[in-house]
Amino acid sequence: MDEDAAIFLAKAVESLRTAESEFANGRYNSCANRCYYACFQAAVAALLREGIRPRGDWGHDFVQGQFVGQLINRRKRYSSDLRNALAENQRLRNVADYRSEFVSRVQASRALGRARTFVSAVEQQKGSSQ
Numbered sequence: 001m002d003e004d005a006a007i008f009l010a011k012a013v014e015s016l017r018t019a020e021s022e023f024a025n026g027r028y029n030s031c032a033n034r035c036y037y038a039c040f041q042a043a044v045a046a047l048l049r050e051g052i053r054p055r056g057d058w059g060h061d062f063v064q065g066q067f068v069g070q071l072i073n074r075r076k077r078y079s080s081d082l083r084n085a086l087a088e089n090q091r092l093r094n095v096a097d098y099r100s101e102f103v104s105r106v107q108a109s110r111a112l113g114r115a116r117t118f119v120s121a122v123e124q125q126k127g128s129s130q
Helices: 002-024 028-049 060-074 085-098 105-125
Strands: none
Touching (some): 028 060, 028 085
16 A cells, blocks of 8 residues: 555656646646646545545545545544645646636646645655554
8 A cells, every 4th residue: 555655646746847847838738737636646645545545446526525524624634724725726627628718827826836735745744644
């Protein structure tokens, strides 16, 4: 389980670095996409560390619901400040990927801030769980 969590956390860091690069190069739609996946992958790593797994695939609703419900509300492993990060970054990713509008620099910057905070929180929690 620890190996799987480490893999997902490494993916989260990679997604975050890609988001930063995309932002620096003015590709705000791609930045928004990678910001969401940085948070999603970090959340999967956090859930794995706590022994929480889905019955099938890692669905977006499952990951968001379990991260907020179990790791924030019930077990108090993470700050309530992270409660909306996944949902907000998914909302913006949906704009970037599925709507006929562009993500702005300001929106991408905010998503990047949320992703940095989220991934950092999961990295910091690494040594204190189990």
